[in-house]
Amino acid sequence: MRDRPLIYAGLLVFLVLFTYPVWHGVAAKSSNAEPDLKLPATEKECVAPREYMRTSHMDLLISWRDGKVRDHQLTYRSPSGRVFDVSLTQTCLGCHGKREQFCDRCHTYAAVSGPYCWDCHNDAPGGTSQPKAGGGASVALSHPTLNSTALRRTAANPAALPGRPQ
């Protein structure tokens, strides 16, 4: 009976350690609420149904990638019949905005170790190209190409570019 204080102290230490993740979560004010994704204001439909995109967007992206790079397929026809440019930066991010505001939110929430798309691909559609909201022929014809302003600058006045030896 003389060990009673020791036993209780040991139990207490055990309980604290065992429940530490819970207290840590409470202290850090973490919550299991799903990430709040803003849907594009200008667009009503994605390139595929929402449920498919939720579960299989990676498959779609891989097939876009292989199709465009290996098989020269520059456009994609969605199940609803609309034609989209095959472009991660221009088409996907053109609607969804920056990668931090869309891709990363779910990936962080689900602890998906980051896909390495962004090591090479630009993570924000910038420059002269606007989000491609329109459907039909204009989408089918447009394609991510050289920033024409930049090229004109090069052609007309090469000195305007940085780094030209004088």
Next chain:
Amino acid sequence: MKITRKDFLKILGGSAVAATAGTLARSAASAEPNAATSKAAEPKAAVKRWGMVIDTSKCRESGCDDCIRACRVAHNIPQIPNPKQEIKWIWKEPFENVFPMQQTDYTRQAFKTPLTVLCNHCADPGCVRVCPTKATWKREDDGIVMMDYHRCIGCRYCMAGCPYGSRSFNFVDPRPYVAEINPEYPTRTKGVVEKCNFCEERLAVGKQPACVEACRDKALVFGDLNDENSGIRQVLRERFAVQRKPELGFGPAVFYLL
């Protein structure tokens, strides 16, 4: 019934002959229509072969590097100060390096300024032959030697296989060395090999390559080598043009007017 050894061998031989004859007949019958349909399905006229002519005298006169700058902007090419880690798509090279077999004691005087060089998009590219992952391949419909950076494992066999030095390896992350990232084209990542793609992304929308468009002196002529009426074929009909190291048999698609 008893089978003698002689009968057994007869039956065995007979069935072997019958089986062979049957297989041959079937394969001959199936091969014929297949060959016919595949030829019919492949329209010969649609197969292009993109090529380029570089007029070195025009190029020397102006001595500019507009083409190199246009390419740099179009493809986010990093400017890495260490020459051993340089990334080159289109660049300048001294005459003796471009045409080592043609140099004489006097060519150096004639060609003081370096020549413009880029990937030759060979007919039978050595880089494609050695690539273990098919990350680089020759596109059948227009002859462009393509790169798939997703597949490249950075083994650099292609760099050893290319006799023109047209391939560069990303020893470091190139992004910090790109002055202003053009959002219309991806950058590359550390550990992959890259090279000129003849601006296939511009050709896809009916534009000329960025270097050709940027050249003020029209020293670069780009076109379809398979089309007799193309501008490039006209130039090649009228002027004497040479290829780099033709003796290697790679069949470069870039020609030089000296």
